[in-house]
Amino acid sequence: MIGQKKKRGVEGVEEDLAQARAAINEAIRMRRHGREDRFIPRGSIYRNSYAFHQSHIEMVKRFKVWTYREGEQPLVHAGPFKDIYAIEGQFIAEMESETNPFMASHPDEAHTFFIPISVANIVDFVYMPITNYSRDQLQNVVSDYISVVANKYPYWNRSNGADHFMVSCHDWGPDVSSGNPQFFKNFIRVLCNANTSESFQPGRDVPMPQFYGPAHRLASPNYGQPPNNRPILAFFAGGAHGEIREMLLDHWKGKDNEVIVHEYLPKGQNYTKLMGQSKFCLCPSGFEVASPRVVEAIYAGCIPVIISNNYVLPLSDVFDWSQFSVSVSVDKIPEIKTILQAIPDWKYLKMQKRVRGLLRHFLLDRPSRPFDVIHMILHSVWLRRLNFKLPT
Template sequence: MVMIMKSGADSASAGLLSTFSFLLLSAVFAASIAVVFLLGYFSHKPIHGLPSSFYSPSQPQFQIPTVELLSHTRPAPDQSRAVLSSEFPSKFKPAVTRRAENKLEQGLARARAAILDAASATNPSIIIKNNNILSPAIYWNPSAFYQSYKEMERRFKVYVYQEGELPIVHDGPCKDIYSSEGRFIHEMEHGNNRFKTSNAQAAHVYFMPFSVTWMVKYLYKPNTYNVTPLKAFVSDYVKLISTKHPFWNRTQGADHFMLSCHDWGPKASQGNGLLYNTSIRVLCNANSSEGFDPTKDVSLPEIHLYGGIVNPKLISPPPSNISRPDLAFFAGGIHGPIRPILLKHWRGKDTDLHVYEYLPKDQDYYDSMLRSKFCLCPSGYEVASPRIVEAIYAECIPVILSDHYVLPFSDVLRWEAFSIQVDISEIPRLKEILVAVSEDEYLRLKEGLRAVRRHFLLNQPVKRFDMFHMILHSVWLRRLNLRVG
């Protein structure tokens, strides 16, 4: 086991206390679940014409609804849509200690009401400033999103646990394929943002700043595929904070979140059952067929920042009037179930589709993206790929070839406004599908890319609506759906 506590007598006593606390809490939790079912806790009625997931602050109910706030349109099964509705998931709801006169919850209730009111606005577009328009062609509901974003800026507070030691906790990678993990941890630890609070009692959510990527680097034995040390570290960390602080036990971890871009982030989260099933997990590996739950988890964009910065060629893509002579482009290793299908049908088969396993030495990867109208983004071993964000930067329409991938920020963004999703079974028809995209449709998709680009930028310092803020907004939406009475 990977111990985080100090060694010696303190460690032994803390371990006994942790074990006793865990057993006691498990018994209390089991009893509370039984009481919940006996009392018909899940029955409810709408209040004052609002969706039945909205309760007044005086009602001590705890709900985690399948949310539908930002659109009245039913999402596809693999889409992540953090919206508020009367629907409830089939899995259990965690028991929560009731707290009277909870100002935080009252403030969240006012935020929910304001967002619902904005969602019903008749004006479909929102102008922020300087003709900066949030369009319903790109956002599910611009009014609701903007109101939610403003409420987040006004109210949202995050407490970052101080427990744990470097390098695995309070640090993360910032110059490789998992940069979005390290950059978020660094911003929450050291950034000058309005959301971090040192007053744990005033926080809406609690961040556990461990890095799964660094766990793999320092704890994993290469070529063993044994993730037990990662799970043990996570288990120890949750035991530590749940023993030292009251916040985890108060909600069974439902208002806590972790963040990981490593492929093994979901496996590491299995170190604690409540973390896996109840807490908010912000993951690049957002595979809905492998336990990722869009009603509570957050899909994290994957960005490969060489040297910690965006490649200079992608900072200012060519203007729209510059021709892109190539229809589509992909270069990447053959791994996972999808890429072999893509290369089987298109590698070296067509001069319009430039599909490679290894890019020729006389070609530059980013130059190839900038020459192409469409960039093919097939999943590898896991669903996420940095190619999607690179394609957005290059204004090369992402063609997403993936199964069960919950796309980042799809709780507010219409991905069909700036990308194309092709079913794996349709890969043999790929050229036919892309050629069928009209010039008007292609220009519409490029406009969409320009509009959403800012949401996928890792700025230093951070800026409104950039990736850091969009990640937090996704967490904020899930916290809105948590009622703590």
């Protein structure tokens, strides 16, 4: 009805989400893409392009996030902007930016609540130099912060944390809640280290892509060669971090002129150039499951070869990774060349084209833009919020 006031509080938030669910279900039923975007997601890289497109439209139109303002830097409201945990700091900064369109003006209008804690900064400022690997101090910092906001506001307690989330790319990210699993049983953890053997729960938690920052290093993903100018079958260069990489280096380091594997790149060779000249880029887990090589491969137009156990791949609630990557189990490392050579040219060309089409979703823009990686991470949180209702 014209002039009808929008409902406030839980009732208004849930009504908003109900309208979004209805629009998404209608798009799925009618197999119809939304009409409110210049970009239309199509193709097999998406699990359901109709659902994703309408969901993204609804998110941009409706989604509001309240970022708690309690606490001081560096443990909260700040994070790393460079090296392998860069996405953690970039995401926190984006959420706290005055230009963030998802910022709620009042917590009563928020669909979700962001805990702006940086695990990477806690490790750097509380543990360094690391002499004690106990996670107690990390867990205490997170629990104390949430206790402060839970005592000050009603929002954590009314949902038991189910509409609250945090972001961490540090290896220790999964451990923030293990000290008090009952308290954190509904809490959404957005993690690079999306390891199901370390308590990651795909239906609740969000697998996040890992970047090697700073952002300007990623600004020009144009070094990949066309598919007919990639003489290297497969490429990897990296340290012997963990058992999987040790196995890879043991079987392939310096032993083949088509599967090129280095522990240390020879002097004078360029890492990104070699990725851009390779058909397949090997992405083995290190000490933990995630690796920035997955994103680097996408930037290079190189098909990622995932060598890992228990790894939930980034943004996999939207993307069908089987359409543009190859998964090799750890016990098949000696057979990598045979596996990759068995992929026919027509299939490789299709997969490589899909990798190129995937790039827009892994661009790290500041400020963020629709369909880039920060929007995609938020979209995964949005999906989880759509999956439950607060009592009204």
